[in-house]
Amino acid sequence: MIPQDLKFSKSHEWARFDKEANTVTVGLSAFAVEQLGDIVFVELPEVGQAVTAESPFGVIESVKAAVDLYAPISGEVVEINQTVAEQLDLLSSDPYGQAWMIKITPRDLAQLDTLMSPADYETFIKSPEAQH
Numbered sequence: 001m002i003p004q005d006l007k008f009s010k011s012h013e014w015a016r017f018d019k020e021a022n023t024v025t026v027g028l029s030a031f032a033v034e035q036l037g038d039i040v041f042v043e044l045p046e047v048g049q050a051v052t053a054e055s056p057f058g059v060i061e062s063v064k065a066a067v068d069l070y071a072p073i074s075g076e077v078v079e080i081n082q083t084v085a086e087q088l089d090l091l092s093s094d095p096y097g098q099a100w101m102i103k104i105t106p107r108d109l110a111q112l113d114t115l116m117s118p119a120d121y122e123t124f125i126k127s128p129e130a131q132h
Contacts, residue, residue, distance in 0.1 A: 004118050009054070026071065029095060036067070040062060045058055047079060073104060074107040078104065
C-alpha cells in the first residue's frame with residue numbers, strides 16, 4: 001500500500017513534505033526496488049550539495065543494472081540516510097519509511113505540484129511507460 005502523503009516522479013522517486021521542518025524527504029518506490037531486484041550498492045550525495053529537479057543526485061546498483069536516482073525537487077541536501085547505504089535490505093522491507101535516502105530544503109515548493117499523487121502513480125506503474 002502506497003502512503004497517501006507522498007508524491008511521485010516518473011523516475012520512481014517519492015517525496016514527502018514535512019511542513020514543520022520545511023524539508024522534503026526522498027526515497028525510491030517499492031515498484032522501482034522490485035524492478036531492480038537484488039540491490040548491491042547505493043551512492044548518495046553529500047550534505048550541503050545542491051540538487052536540481054529531474055537531475056541525478058545519486059546512483060543505485062543492483063545485480064541487473066546501475067541507475068541514477070533523480071531529485072524530485074530542487075534544493076539543498078540537508079541530511080542523508082547512511083543507514084540505507086549500509087543496510088540495503090531496508091529498501092525492500094521499508095521503502096516508504098526507514099529506507100528514505102535524502103532530505104532536501106526545497107527551493108520552490110510549487111515543484112511538488114508537478115509530481116504524481118499516489119493514485120496517479122498506481123496508474124502510471126501499470127502503464128507500458130513505467131515498465132522500462
